[in-house]
Amino acid sequence: MGISHPAGFPVYNLLAKAFTFVPLGSVAFKVNLFSATAACLALGCLYWTAVRFLVFLHARENPGRFAGPALLAAGYLAVSQPFWFNASVAEVYSLHAFFVSLLVLLFLYWREKGDFRYLHAAALVYGLSSGNHATVAFFLPAVLVLFFSWTPAIIRSGAGQTPGGAVSSGSAPAYAMDSNPPLPPFDKGGMGGFDKGGKIMPLVRHLGICVLFFLVGFSVYAYLPVRSHAEPSFDWGNPETAAGFLYQITDRKDAGTHFKSMTGDRREAGGQTGSFADSAKSRLGAVFHKIPLVVWALLTDLEDHLSPVSAVGFLAGAFLCWRKSRPLFFFLVLVTVFNVAFFVKWGRESFFPSYVVATLFTAAAIHYVLDLPFLRGGDGPRPGQRDAGVEWPSADGAGQTPGGDAASAPGKRPEATGHVSTALDDACSPSRPSPLDPTRTLARGGNIRGDTPSGAFPGRRGAGANGLDSDGERALSRAIRVRPFRSGAFPGRVDWRRIAWALLVLLIPWSIFKNYYAVDRSQHYLAEPLAAKIYLTLPDRAVFVPGLSWFNYYYSQDVARLRDDVTAVSAWDLLSENPPAWLTPRRFPDLDLPDAARRRFNTREQIAEYIEETFRGNGSARPVVVEQNETFYEQTTLAGQLRPYRNALLLYDPSSGPGTAGIRDPGQRAAGANELDSAGEQASSGAIWTRPSRAGAEFEEFKKFLEEDLAQPGVAVDQEWLTLPYFLIHSFRMYYHDTRRYSEEREVLRLMNEFLGKRDAAWQFQMADNLVLDGKLEEAGRHVETLRNVFAGSPEAWMAEGLLARAGGAPEDSVQPFLKAAALSPGDYRPRYELAEAYRQMGEPERALPELDAAFKMIKNVRELSLVRQARISTGSTKESKQAN
Numbered sequence: 001m002g003i004s005h006p007a008g009f010p011v012y013n014l015l016a017k018a019f020t021f022v023p024l025g026s027v028a029f030k031v032n033l034f035s036a037t038a039a040c041l042a043l044g045c046l047y048w049t050a051v052r053f054l055v056f057l058h059a060r061e062n063p064g065r066f067a068g069p070a071l072l073a074a075g076y077l078a079v080s081q082p083f084w085f086n087a088s089v090a091e092v093y094s095l096h097a098f099f100v101s102l103l104v105l106l107f108l109y110w111r112e113k114g115d116f117r118y119l120h121a122a123a124l125v126y127g128l129s130s131g132n133h134a135t136v137a138f139f140l141p142a143v144l145v146l147f148f149s150w151t152p153a154i155i156r157s158g159a160g161q162t163p164g165g166a167v168s169s170g171s172a173p174a175y176a177m178d179s180n181p182p183l184p185p186f187d188k189g190g191m192g193g194f195d196k197g198g199k200i201m202p203l204v205r206h207l208g209i210c211v212l213f214f215l216v217g218f219s220v221y222a223y224l225p226v227r228s229h230a231e232p233s234f235d236w237g238n239p240e241t242a243a244g245f246l247y248q249i250t251d252r253k254d255a256g257t258h259f260k261s262m263t264g265d266r267r268e269a270g271g272q273t274g275s276f277a278d279s280a281k282s283r284l285g286a287v288f289h290k291i292p293l294v295v296w297a298l299l300t301d302l303e304d305h306l307s308p309v310s311a312v313g314f315l316a317g318a319f320l321c322w323r324k325s326r327p328l329f330f331f332l333v334l335v336t337v338f339n340v341a342f343f344v345k346w347g348r349e350s351f352f353p354s355y356v357v358a359t360l361f362t363a364a365a366i367h368y369v370l371d372l373p374f375l376r377g378g379d380g381p382r383p384g385q386r387d388a389g390v391e392w393p394s395a396d397g398a399g400q401t402p403g404g405d406a407a408s409a410p411g412k413r414p415e416a417t418g419h420v421s422t423a424l425d426d427a428c429s430p431s432r433p434s435p436l437d438p439t440r441t442l443a444r445g446g447n448i449r450g451d452t453p454s455g456a457f458p459g460r461r462g463a464g465a466n467g468l469d470s471d472g473e474r475a476l477s478r479a480i481r482v483r484p485f486r487s488g489a490f491p492g493r494v495d496w497r498r499i500a501w502a503l504l505v506l507l508i509p510w511s512i513f514k515n516y517y518a519v520d521r522s523q524h525y526l527a528e529p530l531a532a533k534i535y536l537t538l539p540d541r542a543v544f545v546p547g548l549s550w551f552n553y554y555y556s557q558d559v560a561r562l563r564d565d566v567t568a569v570s571a572w573d574l575l576s577e578n579p580p581a582w583l584t585p586r587r588f589p590d591l592d593l594p595d596a597a598r599r600r601f602n603t604r605e606q607i608a609e610y611i612e613e614t615f616r617g618n619g620s621a622r623p624v625v626v627e628q629n630e631t632f633y634e635q636t637t638l639a640g641q642l643r644p645y646r647n648a649l650l651l652y653d654p655s656s657g658p659g660t661a662g663i664r665d666p667g668q669r670a671a672g673a674n675e676l677d678s679a680g681e682q683a684s685s686g687a688i689w690t691r692p693s694r695a696g697a698e699f700e701e702f703k704k705f706l707e708e709d710l711a712q713p714g715v716a717v718d719q720e721w722l723t724l725p726y727f728l729i730h731s732f733r734m735y736y737h738d739t740r741r742y743s744e745e746r747e748v749l750r751l752m753n754e755f756l757g758k759r760d761a762a763w764q765f766q767m768a769d770n771l772v773l774d775g776k777l778e779e780a781g782r783h784v785e786t787l788r789n790v791f792a793g794s795p796e797a798w799m800a801e802g803l804l805a806r807a808g809g810a811p812e813d814s815v816q817p818f819l820k821a822a823a824l825s826p827g828d829y830r831p832r833y834e835l836a837e838a839y840r841q842m843g844e845p846e847r848a849l850p851e852l853d854a855a856f857k858m859i860k861n862v863r864e865l866s867l868v869r870q871a872r873i874s875t876g877s878t879k880e881s882k883q884a885n
Helices: 010-019 027-057 063-078 081-086 093-113 116-130 134-157 200-229 242-249 252-257 276-305 308-324 326-343 348-370 423-428 496-519 530-536 550-559 604-619 630-635 697-710 723-738 742-754 761-773 777-790 795-807 811-824 830-841 845-856 862-884
Strands: 543-545 624-627 642-646 649-652
Touching: 010 027, 010 093, 010 200, 027 063, 027 081, 027 093, 027 308, 027 348, 027 550, 063 081, 063 308, 063 348, 063 496, 081 093, 081 348, 081 496, 093 116, 093 134, 093 326, 093 348, 116 134, 116 200, 134 200, 134 326, 200 242, 276 308, 276 326, 276 348, 308 326, 308 348, 326 348, 348 496, 530 550, 530 697, 530 723, 604 624, 604 630, 604 862, 630 723, 630 862, 642 697, 697 723, 697 742, 723 742, 742 761, 761 777, 761 795, 777 795, 795 811, 795 830, 811 830, 830 845, 830 862, 845 862
Parallel strands: 543 624
Antiparallel strands: 624 649, 642 649
C-alpha cells in the first residue's frame, strides 16, 4: 500500500487493500473486483434512494408503484459508459457514487422518520466519503440547507424525541412529507421557526453531534501520515509532514484548475486591478455569465452518456421536486452545481454525484409522465392512489385527515402534524397482498377479498371519489382503494402507457449494445505488455527513473515483484519543487544522495543541478537508466549525457556524446564474447565493455514491442493504451534532435506520421527543421512548400521559411519571416532566438543581443535557458571580437 495522488483517497485504498486478501486471482484483479462490488452497492443504494425519494414526493401513493421508475432511472446509469467502465478498473468513482447515494438516503430517512440517528449517521458517512473523494467538501452548503430547514421542523413537532430530549427509537413522526410543509427557514420567532420560548439549544446540540460524527469519519485521513512515515515506494506528496499533509488533502497540485472554467483567469475577472470589491464583483459576474454554459455542459453529458430521458428527466424532475419540497430541491441542485462547476472540463466519471441527482429527478419525471391521464387511458384516481376522503391513522395511531390535520393530537402545532405514509408497511405485512396487485381492495381490520366489502364504498361513485358517501357524510372506512388500469377498458384506444414503458425499457439494451465494446477490458492489461517488457530489459541493480509509466513500474516492482534488484525513482519526484523531500535516506537507503542542506531550490536550474549530482554520485557504482521522457529533457541538461541503451531506455554516461561508441557499460548482464574485457580477463567489478550498437537499433526494438502489443486482443480498440506510446515517441524525437541524431529523428517523425497520424503544421515544421540541420536543404524545401500552401500564414510556415533562407546563405532574407513568426507567437522564445542567430551571421551582434534578451524573458524550462544562455555568450564574444578589430 502507498499514498495515492492528492487528496490521497485513504478510504478506497484501505478497503481495496482488504479485498486483496480474497483468495481469488491477482492483486490487480482483486482491486478491480472491489470497484465492481462498490458499483453494485452504489446501484442498489441508488435504487432504494430513488424509491424513498418518490415516497417523499408522493406519500399518499402506493410505494410499490415507484419500483419501475426507480429501476429504470438507475438502469440508465448502470449501463452508461462512464459508470460501466469505472466499475471494472481501480478507481474511486464507483465508491464515490455509493457514498453520495447513501448520504441522500439517510437524509430522506431522517426527514421521514424524524429520528436524529439517521442525521448523525449521515454526518459519519459524509466524513468517510471525504476520505474517498475530497470534493464532497463542496457539498457542505447543500447539507447546511437541509439541516437548518428540517431540524427546526422535526424538533418543533417533537418527533423522535423523548421528554428528556434524547433520540428515541420510536416510530415515524406525525408531520406531512408529501408536500412542502409550512416551515419557513427564518421567521420572526427566531432561527428556523423556533418560538421565543427558545429551542435553539437542541439545534446547537445536534449540530455539535454531527460535527463530532463527521470528524470520526474524517479521521481516516490519519492513514496518510502514518503510512507515509513507513516510506512506501508509492508515496505521493510525502504527507508525514504538516506541510505535505495539507498539500495532499487540499489537492494543491491542481489548485490552479479548480473552478477555473467558472471564474476565468484573474486578468479576465479584473483581479489584478481595482479594489477587492471590484474584483469580487467582476468574478461573481463571470460566474453568473457562465452558469448557462455549465448547465448546457451537464445536459449534454447526460444525453451523451446516460440517455436522452435522463437529460430531459433532470429538468422535469427538478421542477417536480421544487413544487414538493424546496429544501430538498436546493440540496440536490447545490450538490449538482458545485460538482459540475468543479469538473466541467473533465465530465464523465467526475460527474457521478450529478448522475446520482439526475437519476433521482429522472425517476420522478418517469413516474409523473406514466401517471398522466392521457397514458392511463381515462380520468379518475391514479392507479394505486389512496382515496382522498379516507381517514388514515398516524404513526402514533391518531387519525389523520387527508390534508394532514390530526384527528386527535392535543398539544401539537397543526403544521407539525400530518399524513405519514404507511403503504410500505401495508405492502410488507403478511396479512396483506402485494401493493402491485390491482384486483384487490384492502380493508383495515377485515379480510382480504377480491370483491369490494359491503359498505366499504357507499354509493355508486364511492367514498374515494370525493370523500363523501351517498348520504353526504364522510366515509368511516379505512380501506385502500386501488383502481387498476385495464387495457380493455376503453375499446379502440391505443395503449399508450405500455408503449411508453416499452420505449423507456428499450433504451437500456440499446445502451448495452452501444457501450459494450467501449468498456470491454477482458483482454486488456495496461501494466503488462509494453511497460513490463521495458522493465524486464533493465540492467542488473539499476537505478531506474521512469517517466509517464511510473505507476506501471511501481506495480511491477512492489506487487508483481519482477525486479527486486532495481531501485525506482520517479522522474516527477526528482523534478518536484523540493526533491530532497521525496528522496530521503529512509526511503532510498541504497542510494548516494546529495547533501540537501547546502543547496537551495529556488529555481529550476538549481533543481537540475541537484538531479545531475544525484546521477553523478550513483552512476559510478550502479547503472542509472532513464526512460524516454520529454519533460526530463526540458527541465535538465542531461540529454547529452544519456546514450541509447535498449528500446525506450537511456543509460547515464557523463563521457558519452553524439556518435560515441565502445564505452563502458557497468552492470549489464554478461553474455557471450562481451564477458571479457580488452585484456581477455573477466572484469573484476562486474562491469563489462559493450560493442557499439547499430544506429537506431533501440528504436527498432521499441517498434517491435509496439507491434507485439497491438497484436494483443482488445488493445487496438483501447483508448488509454496509446497514451504511453504517444509520450515515448515524442520523447524519442526530442532526444534524437538534441543529441543531433538527425537520421534517427526522421525515423521517429515518419512513425508519428504513419502511426499517430501527425500531419499538422507542427509536424511539417519539425521535419523541415530536421532536414535543414542535417544539410538536406532540397528535401527541406518540399516541406516548406507544403507549409506555404497548406498552412499559409501560420507561425510554423514563417519559421520554416526563415530557417531555410538562413541555411541557404541568405540570413538577411530570414529576418522578416522570423519577425512575422514572432508576431504570431508572442510567447515563444524560438523566433527571437533564431532571429538573433541571423543577426549574428550577418555580422551585427549588437542587434542580436536585444533579441536574445527578449527570448530570455520567454523561456519556460531549463533546456531553453541553456540554449539562450549559450547563444548569448557566443554572441557577446562575437561582439567583443568585432570591437577589438
